[in-house]
Amino acid sequence: MRRATGLPVSYAHDVGAAGDAEMRFGAARGLDDVVVIIVGTGIAGAVFCDGKRVLGGGYAGELGHAQVPGGLDCTCGLRGCLETIGSAGAIARRYSELTGQTVPGAREVFAAAAAGDPAGRRVIDDAITALAFSIAQLVAILGTEAVVIGGGLAQAGAALLDPLRLRVKQNLSFHRHPVLLAAQMGQDAGLIGAALRARGLLDAP
Numbered sequence: 001m002r003r004a005t006g007l008p009v010s011y012a013h014d015v016g017a018a019g020d021a022e023m024r025f026g027a028a029r030g031l032d033d034v035v036v037i038i039v040g041t042g043i044a045g046a047v048f049c050d051g052k053r054v055l056g057g058g059y060a061g062e063l064g065h066a067q068v069p070g071g072l073d074c075t076c077g078l079r080g081c082l083e084t085i086g087s088a089g090a091i092a093r094r095y096s097e098l099t100g101q102t103v104p105g106a107r108e109v110f111a112a113a114a115a116g117d118p119a120g121r122r123v124i125d126d127a128i129t130a131l132a133f134s135i136a137q138l139v140a141i142l143g144t145e146a147v148v149i150g151g152g153l154a155q156a157g158a159a160l161l162d163p164l165r166l167r168v169k170q171n172l173s174f175h176r177h178p179v180l181l182a183a184q185m186g187q188d189a190g191l192i193g194a195a196l197r198a199r200g201l202l203d204a205p
Contacts, residue, residue: 008201015061016053017193018185019046022148023053024196026184033145035138036183037063039131039153041089043082049142066137068130086130088153095123110156128160132167135178139168143176150183157182 001009012020019028019036028034028048036046043064047054054060064083071080072090084090088106095109096102098119103109112120138144147168153160165180185192 010197010201012194012197013044013046013058013061014190015044016046017191017197018150018183018189019048019053019061019148019193020196021185021189021192022046022150022183023048023051025192026189027148027181028146031146033143034148035063035135035142035144035146036148036150037131037135038151038183039087039149040151041087043087043151047138047142063134063138066134068133070126070130082130082134086127086134088151091123091127091153094126095119098123106153107155110159114159124159125163128163128167132164132171135164135168135180136171136175139172139175139178144178145176146179146181148181148183150185150189154182 015036015038018038022028022036023031023034028036032048032051034048036048038044045061045063047061064087065074065076065078065081067078067080068082068085070085071082072084073079074081074084085094091106091109092103095112109120109123113124135147138147149161161180161182168180169177183189
């Protein structure tokens with residue numbers, strides 16, 4: 001690309017770029033110790049400490065493949081990964097397996113749970129329990145002050161965030177209690193983060 005265009009070129013993880021956008025312009029603006037979690041077909045995160053993103057050689061933020069109680073067999077080869085139970089994809093898949101009814105996504109499972117469907121309630125509760133476990137682990141290790149939830153699952157709004165806040169609080173004692181926020185940059189967050197990175201290259205001396 002550099003040879004073809006004569007311009008500086010860089011690349012980044014899509015969730016990392018989305019995290020940069022949320023830190024600069026979105027829900028995490030003005031904060032320093034933040035984890036931005038994108039929950040969709042899978043789960044990944046961007047970890048910020050003292051205002052700087054933790055890269056870990058490109059390995060930091062793979063929250064979806066951290067093990068949680070109740071996790072299932074994962075395509076990565078492990079058993080127990082968060083995204084096997086806490087992702088939007090897993091919610092739809094588990095509900096279909098329990099009921100025999102195919103649903104297009106997690107939105108329908110949240111609606112079923114709100115209507116009193118026991119299978120829907122079980123699947124949503126399991127997902128929230130798993131997400132809360134991982135968030136509490138992050139807080140205990142990093143002292144995270146805020147967790148920003150984005151991706152398709154965040155569209156559930158209060159149906160997700162209210163019980164998730166309660167469960168995270170129950171999992172913590174003397175720890176810093178993080179504020180849980182809905183992402184603000186929407187589906188273009190990764191594109192905005194990429195644009196920030198590109199501008200940084202052009203502005204560099």
